[in-house]
Amino acid sequence: MSVEGPFLAALIARSSKPEFNLAAYGVAYSLALIIEAPIIMMMSASIALVKDKQSFYKLRNFTYAANGLITVVMLILVTPPVFYFIAEGLIGLPTEVARLTHIATIILIPWPGAIGYRRFYQGILINNNLTRRVAYGTIIRLMSMSLCAIALYFSGIVEGVIIGAASLAFAVIMEAIAVRFMVWETIKKKAMLLNL
Numbered sequence: 661m662s663v664e665g666p667f668l669a670a671l672i673a674r675s676s677k678p679e680f681n682l683a684a685y686g687v688a689y690s691l692a693l694i695i696e697a698p699i700i701m702m703m704s705a706s707i708a709l710v711k712d713k714q715s716f717y718k719l720r721n722f723t724y725a726a727n728g729l730i731t732v733v734m735l736i737l738v739t740p741p742v743f744y745f746i747a748e749g750l751i752g753l754p755t756e757v758a759r760l761t762h763i764a765t766i767i768l769i770p771w772p773g774a775i776g777y778r779r780f781y782q783g784i785l786i787n788n789n790l791t792r793r794v795a796y797g798t799i800i801r802l803m804s805m806s807l808c809a810i811a812l813y814f815s816g817i818v819e820g821v822i823i824g825a826a827s828l829a830f831a832v833i834m835e836a837i838a839v840r841f842m843v844w845e846t847i848k849k850k851a852m853l854l855n856l
Contacts, residue, residue: 675820684760706783
Protein backbone atom coordinates (compact mmCIF):
# COMPACT_ATOMS: atom_id res chain seq x y z
CA MET A 661 0.00 0.00 0.00
CA SER A 662 3.04 2.28 0.24
CA VAL A 663 2.89 2.44 -3.58
CA GLU A 664 -0.45 4.25 -3.47
CA GLY A 665 0.79 7.70 -2.40
CA PRO A 666 3.78 8.00 -4.74
CA PHE A 667 1.81 6.59 -7.68
CA LEU A 668 -1.00 9.12 -7.30
CA ALA A 669 1.47 11.95 -6.65
CA ALA A 670 3.32 11.04 -9.86
CA LEU A 671 0.12 11.29 -11.90
CA ILE A 672 -0.96 14.52 -10.21
CA ALA A 673 2.50 15.99 -10.84
CA ARG A 674 2.08 15.29 -14.56
CA SER A 675 -1.31 17.00 -14.73
CA SER A 676 -1.97 20.71 -15.26
CA LYS A 677 -0.99 23.10 -12.43
CA PRO A 678 0.83 20.36 -10.50
CA GLU A 679 1.96 22.58 -7.62
CA PHE A 680 -1.62 23.61 -6.77
CA ASN A 681 -3.04 20.13 -7.31
CA LEU A 682 -0.37 18.34 -5.25
CA ALA A 683 -0.82 20.81 -2.39
CA ALA A 684 -4.61 20.50 -2.51
CA TYR A 685 -4.47 16.70 -2.65
CA GLY A 686 -2.15 16.61 0.37
CA VAL A 687 -4.41 18.87 2.43
CA ALA A 688 -7.62 17.02 1.45
CA TYR A 689 -6.01 13.67 2.24
CA SER A 690 -4.86 14.99 5.62
CA LEU A 691 -8.35 16.30 6.46
CA ALA A 692 -9.87 12.93 5.53
CA LEU A 693 -7.30 11.13 7.71
CA ILE A 694 -8.15 13.35 10.69
CA ILE A 695 -11.87 12.63 10.30
CA GLU A 696 -11.18 8.92 9.76
CA ALA A 697 -9.07 8.66 12.95
CA PRO A 698 -11.91 7.63 15.31
CA ILE A 699 -12.91 4.71 13.06
CA ILE A 700 -9.45 3.32 12.29
CA MET A 701 -9.56 1.08 15.36
CA MET A 702 -12.52 -0.94 14.10
CA MET A 703 -10.31 -3.82 12.95
CA SER A 704 -8.73 -4.20 16.39
CA ALA A 705 -12.13 -3.83 18.07
CA SER A 706 -13.64 -6.46 15.79
CA ILE A 707 -10.79 -8.90 16.47
CA ALA A 708 -11.02 -8.39 20.22
CA LEU A 709 -14.77 -8.11 20.75
CA VAL A 710 -16.72 -10.17 18.18
CA LYS A 711 -17.18 -13.52 19.91
CA ASP A 712 -20.90 -14.32 19.57
CA LYS A 713 -24.18 -13.12 18.10
CA GLN A 714 -24.68 -10.35 20.64
CA SER A 715 -21.16 -8.93 20.33
CA PHE A 716 -21.33 -9.12 16.52
CA TYR A 717 -24.53 -7.10 16.35
CA LYS A 718 -23.46 -4.61 19.01
CA LEU A 719 -20.14 -3.83 17.33
CA ARG A 720 -21.66 -3.89 13.85
CA ASN A 721 -24.32 -1.38 14.92
CA PHE A 722 -21.69 0.75 16.62
CA THR A 723 -19.56 0.65 13.45
CA TYR A 724 -22.47 1.70 11.26
CA ALA A 725 -23.40 4.52 13.67
CA ALA A 726 -19.78 5.72 13.83
CA ASN A 727 -19.55 5.58 10.02
CA GLY A 728 -22.73 7.63 9.78
CA LEU A 729 -21.39 10.16 12.28
CA ILE A 730 -18.06 10.65 10.50
CA THR A 731 -19.90 10.98 7.19
CA VAL A 732 -22.04 13.73 8.73
CA VAL A 733 -18.83 15.41 9.96
CA MET A 734 -17.44 15.23 6.39
CA LEU A 735 -20.67 16.74 5.05
CA ILE A 736 -20.46 19.60 7.55
CA LEU A 737 -16.78 20.11 6.71
CA VAL A 738 -17.46 20.53 2.99
CA THR A 739 -20.15 23.17 3.40
CA PRO A 740 -18.52 26.29 1.93
CA PRO A 741 -18.67 28.54 5.03
CA VAL A 742 -17.11 25.88 7.27
CA PHE A 743 -14.63 24.66 4.70
CA TYR A 744 -13.31 28.05 3.64
CA PHE A 745 -13.12 29.24 7.25
CA ILE A 746 -10.83 26.27 8.00
CA ALA A 747 -8.93 26.25 4.70
CA GLU A 748 -8.30 29.95 4.24
CA GLY A 749 -8.93 31.37 7.71
CA LEU A 750 -7.21 28.78 9.93
CA ILE A 751 -4.80 26.96 7.61
CA GLY A 752 -4.10 29.96 5.39
CA LEU A 753 -4.33 28.19 2.03
CA PRO A 754 -4.10 30.31 -1.11
CA THR A 755 -7.46 30.72 -2.85
CA GLU A 756 -6.69 28.30 -5.73
CA VAL A 757 -5.37 25.60 -3.40
CA ALA A 758 -8.41 26.02 -1.13
CA ARG A 759 -10.74 25.66 -4.14
CA LEU A 760 -9.03 22.47 -5.31
CA THR A 761 -8.89 21.10 -1.75
CA HIS A 762 -12.63 21.69 -1.43
CA ILE A 763 -13.29 19.66 -4.59
CA ALA A 764 -11.09 16.80 -3.35
CA THR A 765 -12.66 16.81 0.10
CA ILE A 766 -16.14 16.55 -1.43
CA ILE A 767 -14.99 13.55 -3.47
CA LEU A 768 -13.56 11.95 -0.31
CA ILE A 769 -16.87 12.13 1.63
CA PRO A 770 -17.47 8.34 1.46
CA TRP A 771 -13.83 7.46 2.19
CA PRO A 772 -13.77 7.39 6.04
CA GLY A 773 -17.06 5.48 6.27
CA ALA A 774 -15.89 2.89 3.74
CA ILE A 775 -12.71 2.40 5.76
CA GLY A 776 -14.65 1.82 8.98
CA TYR A 777 -16.96 -0.66 7.24
CA ARG A 778 -14.05 -2.49 5.65
CA ARG A 779 -11.99 -2.67 8.83
CA PHE A 780 -14.88 -4.11 10.87
CA TYR A 781 -15.24 -7.04 8.47
CA GLN A 782 -11.47 -7.44 8.08
CA GLY A 783 -11.34 -8.03 11.84
CA ILE A 784 -13.79 -10.90 11.46
CA LEU A 785 -11.65 -12.41 8.68
CA ILE A 786 -8.54 -12.17 10.85
CA ASN A 787 -10.41 -13.65 13.83
CA ASN A 788 -11.23 -16.66 11.67
CA ASN A 789 -7.67 -17.16 10.36
CA LEU A 790 -8.52 -15.80 6.91
CA THR A 791 -5.76 -13.21 6.76
CA ARG A 792 -5.01 -14.07 3.15
CA ARG A 793 -8.39 -12.60 2.21
CA VAL A 794 -7.37 -9.32 3.83
CA ALA A 795 -4.33 -9.34 1.52
CA TYR A 796 -6.61 -10.06 -1.46
CA GLY A 797 -8.66 -7.02 -0.45
CA THR A 798 -5.52 -4.91 -0.51
CA ILE A 799 -4.74 -6.16 -4.02
CA ILE A 800 -8.28 -5.27 -5.12
CA ARG A 801 -7.82 -1.81 -3.61
CA LEU A 802 -4.52 -1.23 -5.41
CA MET A 803 -5.86 -2.48 -8.74
CA SER A 804 -9.02 -0.36 -8.42
CA MET A 805 -7.00 2.71 -7.49
CA SER A 806 -4.57 2.18 -10.37
CA LEU A 807 -7.26 1.59 -12.98
CA CYS A 808 -9.30 4.61 -11.85
CA ALA A 809 -6.24 6.88 -11.70
CA ILE A 810 -4.93 5.82 -15.10
CA ALA A 811 -8.36 6.15 -16.72
CA LEU A 812 -8.86 9.64 -15.27
CA TYR A 813 -5.32 10.71 -16.12
CA PHE A 814 -5.56 9.63 -19.75
CA SER A 815 -9.03 11.13 -20.11
CA GLY A 816 -7.35 14.51 -19.81
CA ILE A 817 -10.60 16.13 -18.67
CA VAL A 818 -10.07 16.35 -14.90
CA GLU A 819 -7.63 18.18 -12.68
CA GLY A 820 -4.91 16.25 -10.87
CA VAL A 821 -6.51 16.61 -7.45
CA ILE A 822 -9.63 14.89 -8.79
CA ILE A 823 -7.51 12.00 -10.08
CA GLY A 824 -6.05 11.49 -6.62
CA ALA A 825 -9.21 11.91 -4.56
CA ALA A 826 -11.50 9.93 -6.88
CA SER A 827 -8.99 7.08 -7.12
CA LEU A 828 -8.65 6.86 -3.34
CA ALA A 829 -12.40 6.93 -2.76
CA PHE A 830 -13.13 4.41 -5.52
CA ALA A 831 -10.41 2.03 -4.33
CA VAL A 832 -11.54 1.97 -0.70
CA ILE A 833 -15.18 1.47 -1.70
CA MET A 834 -14.21 -1.44 -3.98
CA GLU A 835 -12.13 -3.01 -1.21
CA ALA A 836 -14.99 -2.61 1.29
CA ILE A 837 -17.39 -4.36 -1.10
CA ALA A 838 -14.87 -7.13 -1.78
CA VAL A 839 -14.19 -7.70 1.93
CA ARG A 840 -17.92 -7.91 2.62
CA PHE A 841 -18.25 -10.62 -0.05
CA MET A 842 -15.19 -12.44 1.30
CA VAL A 843 -16.55 -12.50 4.86
CA TRP A 844 -20.08 -13.57 3.86
CA GLU A 845 -19.38 -17.34 3.99
CA THR A 846 -17.68 -16.99 7.35
CA ILE A 847 -20.64 -15.11 8.80
CA LYS A 848 -23.02 -17.76 7.41
CA LYS A 849 -20.94 -20.57 8.97
CA LYS A 850 -20.74 -18.74 12.25
CA ALA A 851 -24.49 -18.20 12.09
CA MET A 852 -24.93 -21.95 12.46
CA LEU A 853 -22.60 -22.03 15.43
CA LEU A 854 -23.29 -18.66 17.02
CA ASN A 855 -26.71 -17.73 15.58
CA LEU A 856 -25.25 -14.57 14.02
